Amino acid sequence: MHIILFILFQFLPAVATQQQPIKTTVTKQEEKAMHLIATLPEVIKFNTYVVERSGRPLVIVVDNDPTKTNPFYKVSVSEDVGERLRTRYWFYVDAKTYAISYWDVANDKIIPLKTWRKNGSKM
Template identity: 35%
Template sequence: MIEIGRGLQAIGLILLLVFTSAVAGCTNVREVETMSSAEEASRRFIDEDVAIRVVASTPEVTGFRRSTPAPCLIQVERYPTAGEPFYVVSVAEDLGDRLVMYRQYTVDAYSGDIIE
């Protein structure tokens, strides 16, 4: 076994304590504190399901759904970002072998309003 002198043991212990206290302060950062402004903005966006329900409840889409025997597909085509805070939601008729586009809607990702 290797013998280490008392002075070297004391220095090693001091360095270990200093190193662990300094590094622990750097690595113990909560995720919220390191969140970028883009991530912060995206946390306030309405949910995808809310955007789909907003489009599905418009008079045009409810009328279209009643007028066609084929299933109606309502889906999000584009998701919001901090730079473009809106959903693009499409409404299509599902004919089995193909989809026929009816209309696209732009939904504000903060308020849920349809943007004309």
């Protein structure tokens, strides 16, 4: 049994080094996309509400980078509820124009920010 465990542990470092490294940096474009979302009046208002209620600020993360078929940064706005993040809203930021759209999850539609606001953005 000890020999099997020894052999297993000998190979674990080799397996671990073959995995993709964890991304720990943010590009200037990702930072700009997150900043655009963080400075939306609706997000600022919701952050104030969340901080007053829980003492924890919202967490804004780029979930997806643009690709050839999807030229958007997908940015999530989440509450830190302690043991996990609870995503409340998703926005899409165009990688070229930085135009912002909102993902209406209930209807699975991406709508322009202006339309979302017109329809009574609910945060």
